[in-house]
Amino acid sequence: MKQKLVTAFALLFIAGLTGAQEVAYEEYDLDNGLHVILHKDNTAPVVSTAVMYHVGGKDRTEGRTGFAHFFEHLLFEGTKNIERGKWFEIVSSNGGTNNANTTNDRTFYYEVFPSNNLKLALWMESERMLHPVINQNGVDTQNEVIKEEKRSRYDNSPYGKILFTVSENLFKKHPYKDPNIGYMKDLDAASLDEFIAYKEKYYVPNNAALVVAGDIDTEQTKKWISEYFAAVPKGADVVKDYPLEDPITKEIKAKTYDANIQIPATIIGYRTPGFKNRDAYVLNMLSTYLSDGPTSKLYKKMVDDQKEALQVGAINLGQEDYSMYLVFALPVGQTTLGQLNTSIEEEIEKVRTSLISENDYKKLQNKFENKFVNSNSNVEGIANSLATNYILYGDTSLINKEIEIYRSITREEIMEVANTYLKPNQRVVIDYLPEEKPAN
Structure with a gap:
């Protein structure tokens, strides 16, 4: 009987944990197409603000690979209201951390701040979306940064070319055949106008989701989101139509x-x-x-x-x-x-x-x-x-x-x-x- 009671209590405990893991959230769209998702958790005075854009390494034309990864870096350069080189300084001086990463399918930017700095985080992400400064100086700087990243992470790293080699053999038509970081000759050859056009096509509110998770006042958060993001112009619909691969039938x-x-x-x-x-x-x-x-x-x-x-x-x-x-x-x-x-x-x-x-x-x-x-x-x-x-x-x-x-x-x-x-x-x-x- 004692063992049965212990087992019963264990099952109830596990069931309680499983129920506690359910994530409550609210989602809605702004008129410009930005999808907003809010998750309230007041157990700790921390908030994560994140923007995911539906653009990655596969979103390119032939001869212009690596643009999405390039923009992961470029959109930290500065904005109309954030001085060049000051982004990370603003975040760290206000008790926050931030980063970004890019895959073949999406780009993800995020900040984690004490919850009393949520307004700052939302303003910064709206600045990135609405007012990024894209000029030749920033493009040239990030071009060198990415070349160094390629050298250290792939060219000079043991087994660093494994995924490149697999991709170019598994795919012949689909953009997955090319590395997410792109080919350096493509980035070297790209003009400033091409980078600006890429930003205007993909980094628009109707191609993104804004998530705010943590210690928030929901109604206040909605007001700030409207204040900072509602004025961002909607972009043209992003159409994705990639070629299908032929089946592999022989090793x-x-x-x-x-x-x-x-x-x-x-x-x-x-x-x-x-x-x-x-x-x-x-x-x-x-x-x-x-x-x-x-x-x-x-x-x-x-x-x-x-x-x-x-x-x-x-x-x-x-x-x-x-x-x-x-x-x-x-x-x-x-x-x-x-x-x-x-x-x-x-x-x-x-x-x-x-x-x-x-x-x-x-x-x-x-x-x-x-x-x-x-x-x-x-x-x-x-x-x-x-x-x-x-x-x-x-x-x-x-x-x-x-x-x-x-x-x-x-x-x-x-x-x-x-x-x-x-x-x-x-x-x-x-x-x-x-x-x-x-x-x-």
């Missing part, structure tokens, strides 16, 4: 060389559906099953048991139009890349042809429950989730119900999805090799 083999490594790697890539597709959720679970933690199938087999790999991992790299399912491994000693590929395929074949065990399935469900809870554990994470769910998924309510998708995935579905997308004739196999240095 593609490729090699690339990296002067920054001594240990080769194998990378196996599959083109998979965009992250809104239900199958993408299944593939997320499958990557966790194969490589999340020391008890996962690939790690236990290749690192612990057979001792043929230093490292092995699998990930479904989600993107809006097409995702990339990647499996990578580093060999031990005399193990060849071919041997690694054979071991990887053996494990994937098992998932294609038989159900995972009930015990493994329960472990997967527990891991995704934990991820769901942790993703909404602070106002920064909540702001990111709300913006992402609206801009990229078209469904803000996913912040509370996405876990139901994972809960509904069956073992049979995991096998079916693996058999649909992860066959040997649908993959790219890349030998990622140390660059041989010429003899003296």
